[in-house]
Amino acid sequence: MKKQSEDSNEKKTEVTGNPQIPVNRREFLKTAGRFLALSVLGAGLLKFVKLKSPVTVWQIDPRKCIHCGRCATECVLNPSAVRCVHAYEACGYCKLCGGYYRPNASQLNTAAESQLCPTGAIKRTFIEDPYFKYQIDEDLCNGCGKCVKGCASFGNGSLYLQVRHHICVGCNECRIATRCPAQAISLVTTDQAYWKES
Numbered sequence: 001m002k003k004q005s006e007d008s009n010e011k012k013t014e015v016t017g018n019p020q021i022p023v024n025r026r027e028f029l030k031t032a033g034r035f036l037a038l039s040v041l042g043a044g045l046l047k048f049v050k051l052k053s054p055v056t057v058w059q060i061d062p063r064k065c066i067h068c069g070r071c072a073t074e075c076v077l078n079p080s081a082v083r084c085v086h087a088y089e090a091c092g093y094c095k096l097c098g099g100y101y102r103p104n105a106s107q108l109n110t111a112a113e114s115q116l117c118p119t120g121a122i123k124r125t126f127i128e129d130p131y132f133k134y135q136i137d138e139d140l141c142n143g144c145g146k147c148v149k150g151c152a153s154f155g156n157g158s159l160y161l162q163v164r165h166h167i168c169v170g171c172n173e174c175r176i177a178t179r180c181p182a183q184a185i186s187l188v189t190t191d192q193a194y195w196k197e198s
């Protein structure tokens, strides 16, 4: 009888990595259950707090920006967290793109000397006559704004500068904002962020 009772106790317990410490299965499940409940509660609370506290980000208002060039030089990061963004929906797919070509370009081809961008960050692709697609390689862009100015002067402003939030470190006071001559940079909540479809 005694042997049977011992066997039954053994079935109710498990042995941890340390053979000297028996763990009661029921206690273990209770503890795990409590831990799971707390985790779910914690995640819910975090979600609630996130919903309640809007996230703020530094943003450029392209309607105010005068493409002064300071976005490239005044950011605490080098290269700057500001990059050129292309809104394809607003683009005219122009053959003679003011954002791509230098004003005095002698030939309308993809030669480096014809291009306005100092880093070769804009890729031109033929679509069908007379349309061309222009794509920005953000890794090459330094936020100088030359193409933006060119597009705004001759095109419809589909190129614009924007603080890229996956790069920006979110300074308490954005250094570019303090030096922007057009007061084009401000802190806004993400739901107010300026963004053209691209």
Ligand code: SF4
Residues within 6 Å of the ligand: 060, 064, 065, 066, 067, 068, 069, 070, 071, 145, 161, 176, 179, 180, 181, 182, 183, 184, 185
């Ligand atoms: S500093 Fe201001 S005006 Fe100059 S490029 Fe940047 S956002 Fe535009």
Ligand code: SF4
Residues within 6 Å of the ligand: 083, 084, 116, 117, 118, 119, 120, 121, 122, 136, 140, 141, 142, 143, 144, 145, 146, 147, 148
């Ligand atoms: S011209 Fe300046 S802002 Fe435009 S893509 Fe080239 S580096 Fe970026």
Ligand code: SF4
Residues within 6 Å of the ligand: 058, 074, 075, 076, 077, 080, 081, 082, 163, 167, 168, 169, 170, 171, 173, 174, 175, 176, 177
């Ligand atoms: S907040 Fe800081 S990192 Fe972001 S754009 Fe401004 S200066 Fe650059």
